[in-house]
Amino acid sequence: MAVCVGMLRVARLCARSPRVLGAWVGLSRSWQEARLWGVRPLSSGELDHTVPLPVGGFSYVQGHVGLHLSNKTVGQCLDATAQRIPHQEALVVHHENIRLTFAQLKEEVDKAASGLLSIGLRKGDRLGMWGPNSYAWVLMQLATAQAMELEYALKKVGCKALVFPKQFKTQHYYNILKQICPEVEKAQPGALKSQRLPDLTTVISVDAHLPGTLLLDEVVAAGSQEQNLARLRHTQQFLSCHDPINIQFTSGTTGSPKGATLSHYNIVNNANMIGQRLRLHQKTPEESRVVLPSPLYHCLGSVGGTMVSLMHGVTLILCSPVFEGKKTLEAISRERGSFLYGTPTMFVDVLNQPDFSSYNISTIRGGVIAGSPAPPELIRAIINKLNMKELVVAYGTTENSPVTFMNFTEDTVEQKAKSVGRVMPHTEAQIVNMETGTLTELHTPGELCIRGYCVMLGYWGEPRKTEEAIGQDKWYRTGDIATMDEQGFCKIVGRSKDMIIRGGENIYPAELEDFFHTHPQVQEVQVVGVKDDRMGEEICACIRLKEGEKTTAEEIKAFCKGKISHFKIPRYIVFVTNYPLTVSGKIQKFKLREQMEQHLNL
Numbered sequence: 001m002a003v004c005v006g007m008l009r010v011a012r013l014c015a016r017s018p019r020v021l022g023a024w025v026g027l028s029r030s031w032q033e034a035r036l037w038g039v040r041p042l043s044s045g046e047l048d049h050t051v052p053l054p055v056g057g058f059s060y061v062q063g064h065v066g067l068h069l070s071n072k073t074v075g076q077c078l079d080a081t082a083q084r085i086p087h088q089e090a091l092v093v094h095h096e097n098i099r100l101t102f103a104q105l106k107e108e109v110d111k112a113a114s115g116l117l118s119i120g121l122r123k124g125d126r127l128g129m130w131g132p133n134s135y136a137w138v139l140m141q142l143a144t145a146q147a148m149e150l151e152y153a154l155k156k157v158g159c160k161a162l163v164f165p166k167q168f169k170t171q172h173y174y175n176i177l178k179q180i181c182p183e184v185e186k187a188q189p190g191a192l193k194s195q196r197l198p199d200l201t202t203v204i205s206v207d208a209h210l211p212g213t214l215l216l217d218e219v220v221a222a223g224s225q226e227q228n229l230a231r232l233r234h235t236q237q238f239l240s241c242h243d244p245i246n247i248q249f250t251s252g253t254t255g256s257p258k259g260a261t262l263s264h265y266n267i268v269n270n271a272n273m274i275g276q277r278l279r280l281h282q283k284t285p286e287e288s289r290v291v292l293p294s295p296l297y298h299c300l301g302s303v304g305g306t307m308v309s310l311m312h313g314v315t316l317i318l319c320s321p322v323f324e325g326k327k328t329l330e331a332i333s334r335e336r337g338s339f340l341y342g343t344p345t346m347f348v349d350v351l352n353q354p355d356f357s358s359y360n361i362s363t364i365r366g367g368v369i370a371g372s373p374a375p376p377e378l379i380r381a382i383i384n385k386l387n388m389k390e391l392v393v394a395y396g397t398t399e400n401s402p403v404t405f406m407n408f409t410e411d412t413v414e415q416k417a418k419s420v421g422r423v424m425p426h427t428e429a430q431i432v433n434m435e436t437g438t439l440t441e442l443h444t445p446g447e448l449c450i451r452g453y454c455v456m457l458g459y460w461g462e463p464r465k466t467e468e469a470i471g472q473d474k475w476y477r478t479g480d481i482a483t484m485d486e487q488g489f490c491k492i493v494g495r496s497k498d499m500i501i502r503g504g505e506n507i508y509p510a511e512l513e514d515f516f517h518t519h520p521q522v523q524e525v526q527v528v529g530v531k532d533d534r535m536g537e538e539i540c541a542c543i544r545l546k547e548g549e550k551t552t553a554e555e556i557k558a559f560c561k562g563k564i565s566h567f568k569i570p571r572y573i574v575f576v577t578n579y580p581l582t583v584s585g586k587i588q589k590f591k592l593r594e595q596m597e598q599h600l601n602l
Helices: 074-084 102-118 135-140 147-157 173-180 182-186 216-223 226-238 264-277 299-311 325-335 344-351 376-385 413-417 463-469 509-516 553-560 589-599
Strands: 009-013 039-041 050-052 060-062 089-093 098-101 125-129 161-164 202-205 244-250 258-263 289-292 315-318 339-342 366-369 390-396 403-406 427-432 446-452 476-484 490-495 500-502 505-507 522-532 536-545 572-575
Touching (some): 089 135, 102 135, 125 147, 135 315, 147 173, 161 173, 244 299, 258 264, 289 325, 299 339, 366 376, 376 390, 376 413, 390 413, 427 476, 522 589
Parallel strands (some): 289 339
Antiparallel strands (some): 089 098, 244 258, 390 403, 446 476
């Protein structure tokens, strides 16, 4: 099952307000790539597309520069797309029965942006949205969280406004908010004063009148007034493409989530290049209908999905609030979807639906798989069973806006099955020896580093952590272990960071270990990832209890609920009396992982 709860995603509010939160871009699609010395053509049929080769037998490559970088803001790009193709279908929210053309979407976004300005939000303020995939998501690019994580994220960036639905399934968002902000019940809407959240003044409900909140429809309605629209037009004149637009939370190995701050320049250009590599600029409207089951708080959804679709003028189809394999197939069939996005786990679930053969998937031609390593057998199964000849594998990190390596649609099945493709335009990549910092030779593992326009502005409010990640030479260290071959294909072979990737979600053991140490019966805990056929990895918490204490795995899991995101709750709880140690007394996690896999018969 795909993740339905995750870290809060916050955006820097800059005049266009929801545009800043959203991912709507329109960019000129006519371009001719430069023919550079040292590059080879992809194929005789695509001589305008060139691929740079590694330099001098070492693991270094620089993407081509024939495609000009854009200096447009997200709002300007939305305007351009709406002007170019106003009547083309832009957005389909399958589960809410919503359909909007690009002209209608622009009108709604303008009113929402204007409405937010009318209630006091200004350039530089941060607005977070919290909940499942929805139409409101596309207006404001939301994310999901639990109480402890919500408080951390709101405080971290000084969030001024928060938007959320009343409830989704068993998640009662308003009740969770009251746990950390009890003042909301008696507050005047738009004038909240909270002791624990001093920056939060405005709480907006998507779908219900709740004490202390404004209703989203009322905010949007206020934005349609001419004086508010005039304020919007005035404010947008002072935006720069280098202004921050998104603060995207990503967990850190220290246990504290870090807010990767991305600019318009970062995500506008990354989205444009993803769409170019997918050849979306060469598709007819019928050939470019993107089905997006991925959560919008994840870069695969927000930049790779929403922004790419709206930038290149293709239709975006949200198939369900949270991922469901059956709902994804229904959306493909009913909406004649042609491209499908997802993590490996999502594709496994789609392929394994018991009534798979009953759906009409004849319109599907390609898609993007990303988020975690995909087994070669899965790539082959997707291409063959879903007839996705134009499937590509993408690799990146939130800090890189996010995609830095990606296949071309015409790469062979084996090239897609055994690599994450080749470097993206205007992006440098090198693989270095982690001890010496020197370039590795081809086919030699080392740490993958990235440099270029795509590198984030930094971690919000954390200059020291930013310096640790990005050197003075501007190289961003990914922490991933990779190799490169003679053709520039990159393969991810491991991780230097002690990270668990469960179904496409990055989970850092230190974060969970810190949390479990708040349990009154827990003496010590070590969290490792153990192999799983479906999810890639599952979380295993190895807990040493305090002397004389007793508890059960079920009680430990109950302690987690409502405090940490659902997908971070370990599948396996194992009670231990000791851990494998080095001579110097350090815990050997690789041995612990092996022990747990043996203990659990994995």
